[in-house]
Each structure stands twice: as C-alpha cells, then as structure tokens.
Amino acid sequence: xxxxxxxxxxxxxxxxxxxxAIASAFLDEGANVVINGRDAAxxxxxxxxxxxxxxxHFIGGNVKKREDCEAIVNGTAAHFxxxxxxxxxxxxxxxYAPIAQMTxxxxxxxxxxxxxxxxxxxxxxxxxxxxxxxxxxIAMSSVEGKMGKPGISSxxxxxxxxxxxxxxxxxxxxxxxxxxxxxxxxxxxxDIMKQDGPGAAQAxxxxxxxxxxxxxxxxxxxxxxxVQDVANVAVLLASEAGAGITGSLISIDGGTSPx
Amino acid sequence: MGxxxxxxxxxxxxxxxxxxAIxxxxxxxxxxxxxxxxxEAKGKQCLTxxxxxxxAAFYAGDASLQSTVEGLIDYTIKTYGQLxxxxxxxxxxxxTAPIAQMSxxxxxxxxxxxxxxxxxxxRRALNxxxxxxxxxxIVTSSVEGKLGKPGIxxxxxxxxxxxxxxxxxxxxxxxxxxxxxxxxxxxxxxxxxxxxxxxxxxxxGLESYDAMIGLFTQESALKRPNKVEEVxxxxxxxxxxxxxxxxxxxxxxxxxxxxx
Numbered sequence: 001x002x003x004x005x006x007x008x009x010x011x012x013x014x015x016x017x018x019x020x021a022i023a024s025a026f027l028d029e030g031a032n033v034v035i036n037g038r039d040a041a042x043x044x045x046x047x048x049x050x051x052x053x054x055x056x057h058f059i060g061g062n063v064k065k066r067e068d069c070e071a072i073v074n075g076t077a078a079h080f081x082x083x084x085x086x087x088x089x090x091x092x093x094x095x096y097a098p099i100a101q102m103t104x105x106x107x108x109x110x111x112x113x114x115x116x117x118x119x120x121x122x123x124x125x126x127x128x129x130x131x132x133x134x135x136x137x138i139a140m141s142s143v144e145g146k147m148g149k150p151g152i153s154s155x156x157x158x159x160x161x162x163x164x165x166x167x168x169x170x171x172x173x174x175x176x177x178x179x180x181x182x183x184x185x186x187x188x189x190x191d192i193m194k195q196d197g198p199g200a201a202q203a204x205x206x207x208x209x210x211x212x213x214x215x216x217x218x219x220x221x222x223x224x225x226x227v228q229d230v231a232n233v234a235v236l237l238a239s240e241a242g243a244g245i246t247g248s249l250i251s252i253d254g255g256t257s258p259x
Numbered sequence: 260m261g262x263x264x265x266x267x268x269x270x271x272x273x274x275x276x277x278x279x280a281i282x283x284x285x286x287x288x289x290x291x292x293x294x295x296x297x298x299e300a301k302g303k304q305c306l307t308x309x310x311x312x313x314x315a316a317f318y319a320g321d322a323s324l325q326s327t328v329e330g331l332i333d334y335t336i337k338t339y340g341q342l343x344x345x346x347x348x349x350x351x352x353x354x355t356a357p358i359a360q361m362s363x364x365x366x367x368x369x370x371x372x373x374x375x376x377x378x379x380x381x382r383r384a385l386n387x388x389x390x391x392x393x394x395x396x397i398v399t400s401s402v403e404g405k406l407g408k409p410g411i412x413x414x415x416x417x418x419x420x421x422x423x424x425x426x427x428x429x430x431x432x433x434x435x436x437x438x439x440x441x442x443x444x445x446x447x448x449x450x451x452x453x454x455x456x457x458x459x460x461x462x463x464g465l466e467s468y469d470a471m472i473g474l475f476t477q478e479s480a481l482k483r484p485n486k487v488e489e490v491x492x493x494x495x496x497x498x499x500x501x502x503x504x505x506x507x508x509x510x511x512x513x514x515x516x517x518x519x
Contacts, residue, residue: 174480174514221433221503223504232496232501242492243489247516249519253504255430
C-alpha cells in the first residue's frame with residue numbers, strides 16, 4: 001500500500017538522474033509512471049533496473065519540441081487512461097558564457113529546454129487535469145531559480161521563469177483541486193552535471209572540481225545534494241497529504257538559498 | 260516499519276491541533292513522543308487518545324516559560340535516553356492591538372511565547388544533539404513569518420524572527436548532522452485560532468471571526484483553510500534521515516498564500 005496507489009505520473013527526462021529517482025520513488029508508492037528521454041536504449045536499461053513491469057512505460061521525444069512535449073503528456077493519458085501527476089523535470093543549458101559574450105542561441109537553448117518545455121507540458125497537462133478537478137504539477141526548478149550565479153545566466157533566467165510560471169498557475173487552478181509547485185534542488189552530481197558542468201565551470205572561471213566546491217561551500221551542510229533527497233519531497237507533493245501546498249518553491253539545497 | 264522507528268521526539272504544545280497531529284504522525288511512523296501542554300487533564304486525555312503506551316508521555320507546563328521548554332527537553336532525554344527530533348510548535352496570537360496601543364507587558368509575553376521559547380528550546384536541544392552529531396529541529400512558524408498583518412504585529416514580528424533564527428542556526432550546525440527547518444502554515448482553524456480569533460478579528464478591524472477566516476482564505480490560491488494533517492506530513496518528511504539535505508528551509512503549507 002503506497003501513498004500514490006493507482007495514480008498516473010508523467011516525468012520528462014526520467015531515464016536518469018533526478019527524474020529516474022522520482023520515477024523509482026513514485027513506483028515504490030504504487031503509481032504508474034511514464035518516463036521520457038531521447039535515448040530508447042538508455043530508457044530500456046533504466047526500466048530493466050527498476051523492474052516495475054507494466055507499471056512503467058517509456059515515451060521517447062525531445063522536450064525542446066512543442067509537439068513532443070504534448071505527445072509525452074497526452075501519450076501518458078492514452079497509455080494509462082489518465083494523468084494525475086506531471087513532473088516537467090528535463091532541463092539544462094549549453095554554451096555557457098558571461099552575458100557580454102553569450103550568444104542568442106545559448107540563451108534560447110536554455111529557455112526552450114527548461115522553461116518552454118515546462119510551459120508546453122504544463123499547458124497540455126492542465127487541459128487534462130482541469131476537467132477532472134484533480135492534479136499535481138511538480139516542476140523542476142533549482143537553487144538557481146532563486147539566486148543568481150555569474151556565467152550561467154541562461155540557466156538562472158530559465159529557472160527563475162519556471163518559478164514565476166508555477167506561482168501564477170497555482171493561483172489560476174487553486175480551486176480546481178490542482179496544485180502546482182516547484183522543487184529547487186541545490187547542486188547534485190547527476191549525469192547531466194558531469195556532462196555540462198565543465199562548460200559551466202569554464203564560464204564561471206573555475207575548474208569542474210572548483211565548481212562543485214563552490215556549490216558545496218555555499219550550503220550549510222557543505223556537501224552536494226542527492227537525487228533521493230529531491231524524490232522524497234516530490235512524493236509528498238504528489239500525495240494526498242500535499243493537497244494544501246501550492247505555489248511553493250521548495251528548497252532542497254542543504255541550506256543554500258536565502259529564502 | 261516506520262520512517263521514524265526508534266526516534267525520540269518532543270513537541271511543545273502537542274496536546275491538540277498542529278502539535279497533536281505531528282505527535283500522531285510521528286507515532287504512526289514508529290517514533291516515541293513526549294507532548295507538552297499547560298493543562299494536566301488535557302494532557303492525560305491526549306495520552307489516552309494517542310493510545311501508544313510507553314511510546315507517548317506528557318510533560319506539563321507553559322511553553323512561554325524557559326523552565327518548561329528546558330524541562331521538557333531534559334525530561335525527554337532522562338526518560339528515553341536521547342532526543343532526536345525537537346518540535347518547537349507552541350505559539351499563537353496574544354496581542355491583539357495596533358502597535359500605537361500596545362503595552363510593554365503584552366509585547367514581552369508574545370516575544371516569550373513565540374520567539375524566546377524557540378530560542379530556549381533550540382539551545383537546550385543543540386547542546387544534546389551536537390555531541391551526538393545528529394538531530395532534527397522543526398519549528399512551527401507561520402505565513403505571518405513572511406507577511407505582515409495589521410493588528411497582530413507581535414505575532415508577525417516574532418514569526419519573522421523565528422525564521423531568522425532557523426536560517427542562522429541551520430548554518431551553525433550544518434556540518435554536524437543536524438537540520439533546522441521551519442514550517443509556515445497558512446490559516447488553520449485550530450482550537451487556538453478559535454480561542455483567540457475573535458479578538459484578532461476586532462484588532463484587524465474586521466466585523467467578525469468569520470470575516471477573518473474569509474479574508475485569510477481568500478488570500479490563498481486554494482480558497483480554503485489548511486489542515487493540521489498537511490503540516491504533520493511535512494514535519495514527518497523533515498524528521499526522516501532522508502531529509503538530511505533539507506535545512507534552513509522555510510516550508511510553506513499555506514495553499515499558495517505567500518508570494519515567496
């Protein structure tokens with residue numbers, strides 16, 4: 001018996017890192033889960049490891065495309081018959097640079113990847129949730145959704161925008177049984193961090209190890225976070241006990257954010 | 260198998276409302292709980308209703324007194340050998356007057372109840388937790404810890420102060436296995452709100468208690484009061500080992516009232 005028995009969740013970017021940890025936690029609590037990613041082989045390996053049989057399903061697609069975002073959300077409802085929980089979790093950036101040197105393409109890429117994908121999936125999900133008078137949207141923001149950092153402004157801007165979207169959406173659907181919240185994790189050494197971190201570090205004038213050290217030292221606990229820390233909060237927000245929490249930007253950052 | 264098996268908790272103001280819901284949730288997850296309250300009879304009744312045998316105890320006293328707060332923590336450690344989770348939950352609206360009419364005596368009472376009680380409790384608990392390199396301190400703050408309201412300045416002021424205390428102490432003990440967090444509930448129609456609400460409503464210039472409930476409710480996105488169980492669920496999450504990286508966090512349970 002889990003707190004999410006019979007619920008259906010859709011997680012973008014769910015084949016690894018934070019998204020996979022949330023998928024695993026949701027499955028443990030009895031939910032059916034759709035994960036998304038670009039690489040079907042990687043998804044299959046993740047699903048084999050989870051060993052959840054028919055309760056997990058993969059829908060491929062690139063969240064930087066609106067049609068794919070809509071297909072992931074609507075495909076979840078088509079596959080499992082409903083959609084209760086949306087976790088727009090994918091996101092990131094590329095070609096990080098100080099603003100004076102930042103290209104239009106780099107700013108655009110971060111906005112599309114993190115912010116537009118959240119908007120596209122949220123809109124599609126709300127159109128399914130509003131008629132049901134029930135739903136949970138849990139967007140993946142970041143400590144950078146509350147704080148600025150030099151050299152990674154595109155990421156900071158996109159995550160701040162997600163927080164604004166979450167707060168507005170929460171006010172729009174507050175009386176309709178739908179909650180909308182954002183999770184703001186501190187730095188976690190996920191695959192994507194290992195992949196994009198060196199570029200971000202260079203834009204910040206640091207080595208990759210130096211970057212991780214800066215993040216850890218900004219926190220009260222002086223260490224990085226872990227994906228499981230984030231998944232636990234996602235379960236709470238998704239559960240019935242989380243019904244009174246909406247429009248919240250929950251920090252899971254070891255005491256980094258000032259508010 | 261609970262998430263808090265073997266953990267020892269104490270809760271100021273734990274015989275009813277939010278504190279009581281936290282006590283019930285902790286017991287359900289396997290913890291042992293000492294609840295506090297002013298009224299012996301209510302305390303006994305609470306223990307009967309909790310029906311947890313030796314896993315629950317009551318410590319009588321007024322949480323606005325240093326001797327009570329420190330006594331509760333000492334009693335918990337003496338009785339159960341340790342303190343893992345300290346919930347500083349007691350508090351409320353005492354002063355219901357505009358600041359221009361506020362007396363020194365009323366101001367001091369509010370500061371003792373909502374702020375000093377948390378300071379005294381944290382200090383006592385930390386002196387036990389720091390050598391053990393483990394602990395969870397969970398403070399019941401309020402949506403008024405981030406927002407002002409006319410007529411209840413003492414409450415808003417002390418709740419803001421508590422948030423500052425939580426953030427500072429989280430940084431002091433961050434590397435010692437101890438987390439310090441606050442939960443910021445929106446309006447809940449607890450016994451204490453029913454007791455003090457009518458006077459608060461008058462101080463806020465409102466027609467009635469119902470008008471005050473309506474005002475708070477309208478400020479939220481959900482357009483309804485919150486529930487004690489919703490606060491208790493967050494208190495469980497913060498108390499678990501898994502929440503080791505959540506600290507210095509001001510966690511709203513306010514139906515979307517606060518702007519940040």
